[in-house]
Amino acid sequence: xxxxxxxxxxxxxxxxxxxxxxxxxxxxxxxxxxxxxxxxxxxxxxxxxxxxxxxxxxxxxxxxxxxxxxxxxxxxxxxxxxxxxxxxxxxxxxxxxxxxxxxxxxxxxxxxxxxxxxxxxxxxxxxxxxxxxxxxxxxxxxxxxxxxxxxxxxxxxxxxxxxxxxxxxxxxxxxxxxxxxxxxxxxxxxxxxxxxxxxxxxxxxxxxxxxxxxxxxxxxxxxxxxxxxxxxxxxxxxxxxxxxxxxxxxxxxxxxxxxxxxxxxxxxxxxxxxxxxxxxxxxxxxxxxxxxxxxxxxxxxxxxxxxxxxxxxxxxxxxxxxxxxxxxxxxxxxxxxxxxxxxxxxxxxxxxxxxxxxxxxxxxxxxxxxxxxxxxxxxxxxxxxxxxxxxxxxxxxxxxxxxxxxxxxxxxxxxxxxxxxxxxxxxxxxxxxxxxxxxxxxx
Amino acid sequence: xxxxxxxxxxxxxxxxxxxxxxxxxxxxxxxxxxxxxxxxxxxxxxxxxxxxxxxxxxxxxxxxxxxxxxxxxxxxxxxxxxxxxxxxxxxxxxxxxxxxxxxxxxxxxxxxxxxxxxxxxxxxxxxxxxxxxxxxxxxxxxxxxxxxxxxxxxxxxxxxxxxxxxxxxxxxxxxxxxxxxxxxxxxxxxxxxxxxxxxxxxxxxxxxxxxxxxxxxxxxxxxxxxxxxxxxxxxxxxxxxxxxxxxxxxxxxxxxxxxxxxxxxxxxxxxxxxxxxxxxxxxxxxxxxxxxxxxxxxxxxxxxxxxxxxxxxxxxxxxxxxxxxxxxxxxxxxxxxxx
Numbered sequence: 202x203x204x205x206x207x208x209x210x211x212x213x214x215x216x217x218x219x220x221x222x223x224x225x226x227x228x229x230x231x232x233x234x235x236x237x238x239x240x241x242x243x244x245x246x247x248x249x250x251x252x253x254x255x256x257x258x259x260x261x262x263x264x265x266x267x268x269x270x271x272x273x274x275x276x277x278x279x280x281x282x283x284x285x286x287x288x289x290x291x292x293x294x295x296x297x298x299x300x301x302x303x304x305x306x307x308x309x310x311x312x313x314x315x316x317x318x319x320x321x322x323x324x325x326x327x328x329x330x331x332x333x334x335x336x337x338x339x340x341x342x343x344x345x346x347x348x349x350x351x352x353x354x355x356x357x358x359x360x361x362x363x364x365x366x367x368x369x370x371x372x373x374x375x376x377x378x379x380x381x382x383x384x385x386x387x388x389x390x391x392x393x394x395x396x397x398x399x400x401x402x403x404x405x406x407x408x409x410x411x412x413x414x415x416x417x418x419x420x421x422x423x424x425x426x427x428x429x430x431x432x433x434x435x436x437x438x439x440x441x442x443x444x445x446x447x448x449x450x451x452x453x454x455x456x457x458x459x460x461x462x463x464x465x466x467x468x469x470x471x472x473x474x475x476x477x478x479x480x481x482x483x484x485x486x487x488x489x490x491x492x493x494x495x496x497x498x499x500x501x502x503x504x505x506x507x508x509x510x511x512x513x514x515x516x517x518x519x520x521x522x523x524x525x526x527x528x529x530x531x532x533x534x535x536x537x538x539x540x541x542x543x544x545x546x547x548x549x550x551x552x553x554x555x556x557x558x559x560x561x562x563x564x565x566x567x568x569x570x571x572x573x574x575x576x577x578x579x580x581x582x583x584x585x586x587x588x589x590x591x592x593x594x595x596x597x598x599x600x601x602x603x604x605x606x607x608x609x610x611x612x613x614x615x616x617x618x619x620x621x622x623x624x625x626x627x628x629x630x631x632x633x634x635x636x637x638x639x640x641x642x643x644x
Numbered sequence: 645x646x647x648x649x650x651x652x653x654x655x656x657x658x659x660x661x662x663x664x665x666x667x668x669x670x671x672x673x674x675x676x677x678x679x680x681x682x683x684x685x686x687x688x689x690x691x692x693x694x695x696x697x698x699x700x701x702x703x704x705x706x707x708x709x710x711x712x713x714x715x716x717x718x719x720x721x722x723x724x725x726x727x728x729x730x731x732x733x734x735x736x737x738x739x740x741x742x743x744x745x746x747x748x749x750x751x752x753x754x755x756x757x758x759x760x761x762x763x764x765x766x767x768x769x770x771x772x773x774x775x776x777x778x779x780x781x782x783x784x785x786x787x788x789x790x791x792x793x794x795x796x797x798x799x800x801x802x803x804x805x806x807x808x809x810x811x812x813x814x815x816x817x818x819x820x821x822x823x824x825x826x827x828x829x830x831x832x833x834x835x836x837x838x839x840x841x842x843x844x845x846x847x848x849x850x851x852x853x854x855x856x857x858x859x860x861x862x863x864x865x866x867x868x869x870x871x872x873x874x875x876x877x878x879x880x881x882x883x884x885x886x887x888x889x890x891x892x893x894x895x896x897x898x899x900x901x902x903x904x905x906x907x908x909x910x911x912x913x914x915x916x917x918x919x920x921x922x923x924x925x926x927x928x929x930x931x932x933x934x935x936x937x938x939x940x941x942x943x944x945x946x947x948x949x950x951x952x953x954x955x956x957x958x959x960x961x962x963x964x965x966x967x968x969x970x971x972x973x974x975x976x977x978x979x980x981x982x983x
Contacts, residue, residue, distance in 0.1 A: 274850070293696070587731055597686050598687075
């Protein structure tokens, strides 16, 4: 081989020269990314100046000039920075509202159960997803409800004659009676329509049984002191409203989106009407209606819990938006997917569950998360109907004569902004992570 | 369109009428459930506010406690519903609260057309002015040519115009949308005086860097009588709440305080005897026991004590009694006698 190699051909490579110093390292990176042209240089300097101009007062206010400790307003009266001492003193109220101090461990348990239930569900590697989800969506809300309110609701029943059954089981007897009638009616309907009786009967039985179980659990006396929702507040209310809204709006949104694309005119019209009415009305109006108008229409003495009213309002409102987001995903699915599923002989619900929805929902993750974040921030509107969410609690406390000072109010708002940002940003980052993971096949 | 609105209103008022007609005895309901449900302001210093431990305080709050004491001899048998300005009347009308004690101004339209009845005036408020002490002004009449900071679109602005015009004084309004902005502008020196309700001025003053450099001028230029209200159509409850208020004032007039009522109980003064229930029975006709007034003072104190504890000169607010002093001491708080 070597015999053919001419003398003027190099048989080793020239060592590569190092790149010019202006293109490597920090200098090179800056030249390439920040100062690649005159315009970019100007923009870089302007943006840098803007950041410094904004950042310096912010850092001064929140860190350097801030007051970190103190007993009352005298510590902050002369301060030019944030009054963190006030936040420290009020922190329990920001989290729990006026929840009785001796009972706050119940809120802690509910909160930690949410964390313990939710974190494994969010980490893809952890097994037992199905069990975990069932726990989080069925048992958890029930436990949380009993813990937070204290449970021990008394159902007295209404129509059975009082002499016939002892008052303690009157409601149970009535419930059993009504359930039996419903199952009988379902069976009768199935026979008339010529459908298998067992299937629909079992479904109705399961729903009624589950409802009965829920009613039984909330009526048990666990010895917990009842805590009215009027005393709930702070982060507790914010999370209750936000989580309920999110959990309720996703399934409702899916149903409404399917309803809107349904071929059945009544279902379609009902869905369209609901969605358009909810989207055409500001959330504040819905909340106002729920808190100011509704009590006027109810007979005196019948009062719905204010928090419950807000929860229902928020859930219905956000499900209308969710429906439109999900409909976007459904419309983006190629027609072939529907036809292929039908060609396999799948029923409508099988097709939706196994073929269409998994793909459609994946497409609209950014939209869903956007709705969730908007919902989380919208929970602050419940302050308008006299519920004390996180922000409302902060606003109310800033007037306390013990802490009132020129910086108290601003400190409260800065703190609220930081907490809201932390929640919303983590939601958005997690959604980004999920999107990348689910989208692996497409890259 | 107009027709529709009319019929709507008609329907709503029918519904309202039905509701008020259905109302039975509030006192019986209260006794049955074991507490008074009281609508209060959640965030107004001196009137109704919860501190960092969730403890309520304020004149309005203490009034609720006085009613609870009269009924149950226990000031803790009251539950507070924090209400905002918009929902307060609905909450009372719909029966969500038994008593509305939320710094509400008594006006004719509210008394006549909202389905509620005002019990009395627990605090005579009115619009006042705050100025820097360095300005060297001691009366609002010396404010000629001043720049005055206020909130836009409130009656405050109208009262201000009326006052300066009737005294032939030139002035300049610096108005802002929000209370915080008004205060900021005042602190920054953009105006000489800050005007709003006097009780509000005292509360806002605390948010200034040096509260002691500022003073509230003695002139009050508008009438804002604040008082508790109950639902229309339950005269028994109305009478009970009204006399709770009168008892607070009578107690101060008779010199009965939380501390000395036990020893004065055996006094020979017939007025005191009637008050504490040692002579005659004035409790039964209003559905209570004969020592109802004694219970109020024993648990909550008299009107002066409530005033001093919440807004008086020794508190951070430091409001002088002024109009809220007893009629015998230069104020206008006056109560019919118990006999």
